[in-house]
Amino acid sequence: MNCPICQSAITPTGDTFSQKYDCPCCGHFTVFSPYFHHLTDDDRRKISGWIKKENQQQRHPDFKRGDTQLENILKLPIPGLRQRADEILLEALNDVTALDVKIDAIDKRYIAASYSLDNREVRRLCDFLVKQGLLEKESEQHYTVSDAGHIRYDELKKSNIQLSNKAFVAMWFDTNMNDIFENGLAAAIEQAGYEPIRIDRVDHIDKIDDQIITHIQASKFIVADFTGHRGGVYFEAGYALGRDIPVFWTCRKNHLDDLHFDIRQYNCIMWEEVEELKEKLYYRIKAVLGHGQN
Numbered sequence: 001m002n003c004p005i006c007q008s009a010i011t012p013t014g015d016t017f018s019q020k021y022d023c024p025c026c027g028h029f030t031v032f033s034p035y036f037h038h039l040t041d042d043d044r045r046k047i048s049g050w051i052k053k054e055n056q057q058q059r060h061p062d063f064k065r066g067d068t069q070l071e072n073i074l075k076l077p078i079p080g081l082r083q084r085a086d087e088i089l090l091e092a093l094n095d096v097t098a099l100d101v102k103i104d105a106i107d108k109r110y111i112a113a114s115y116s117l118d119n120r121e122v123r124r125l126c127d128f129l130v131k132q133g134l135l136e137k138e139s140e141q142h143y144t145v146s147d148a149g150h151i152r153y154d155e156l157k158k159s160n161i162q163l164s165n166k167a168f169v170a171m172w173f174d175t176n177m178n179d180i181f182e183n184g185l186a187a188a189i190e191q192a193g194y195e196p197i198r199i200d201r202v203d204h205i206d207k208i209d210d211q212i213i214t215h216i217q218a219s220k221f222i223v224a225d226f227t228g229h230r231g232g233v234y235f236e237a238g239y240a241l242g243r244d245i246p247v248f249w250t251c252r253k254n255h256l257d258d259l260h261f262d263i264r265q266y267n268c269i270m271w272e273e274v275e276e277l278k279e280k281l282y283y284r285i286k287a288v289l290g291h292g293q294n
Helices: 041-056 069-075 081-093 109-113 119-131 147-163 175-191 208-217 231-242 253-258 274-289
Strands: 018-023 027-032 062-064 102-104 135-137 142-145 166-170 195-197 221-225 247-252 269-271
Touching: 027 041, 041 069, 041 081, 041 109, 062 069, 081 109, 081 119, 081 142, 081 147, 109 119, 119 135, 119 142, 142 147, 166 175, 166 208, 166 231, 175 195, 175 221, 175 274, 208 231, 221 231, 221 274, 231 247, 247 253, 247 274, 253 269, 269 274
Parallel strands: 027 062, 166 195, 166 221, 221 247, 247 269
Antiparallel strands: 018 027, 102 142, 135 142
16 A cells, blocks of 8 residues: 555555554554545645654654544645755654764655655755755765754754643642642643643553653643652653753642652742642743743
């Protein structure tokens, strides 16, 4: 079979209700009741590029008939030349720690990543990166990421976080905390213009630890509530700090005495009632980061 989006040769897996695709160009995605018909070249660029961005965040999107996801993707503009070239760097260096990174311009994954139609466009974008000093050209199709390219990648990753509108919530998942989340933490985040993410309410089929790391990395900030003193909350807050992601600290007042001494140096929001938590957190987020665009 061919990929329903880019038409690359592909072997799908799944059942009568869905097909899972591992496309060498677009990446990983699932289609329920296939409905990709009459796609233009620009449509294919947009969908492939969008899936690739989702995969870079370790998310495998699915397409269902009747939802608005495809419609919203097709409304997106095709990025300009500079952004398309930057996407090649993001794809090449995503989760790579080595410095000697090679780019093969005929590798199909760069077609989707850069919203290109074919490898000819990928080579042109790579040549643009060479002129910018971000790649070094080894042959007609092979390139090496320069030191400046690695620095540019770091800047892009940081700016992606800054542009994010998501807020990861680390907290105790006890049922008694549901009202605290919905009418306190989540309500404050939404009122401030951001989208709250609570990992136990995210649909996925991957390892939970991988999902936690992925969502923290994709968040503009996290809110860590230490009520109940769950070890995972301490870990998630520490991981965010290590990634230079802002952390908003909260804790129910009668749990404050057991707060670990490493956390006491931070300006923690103490709360007793859910409305108090919502108000204090909302004003703290707005004062530090400004209003988002949820």
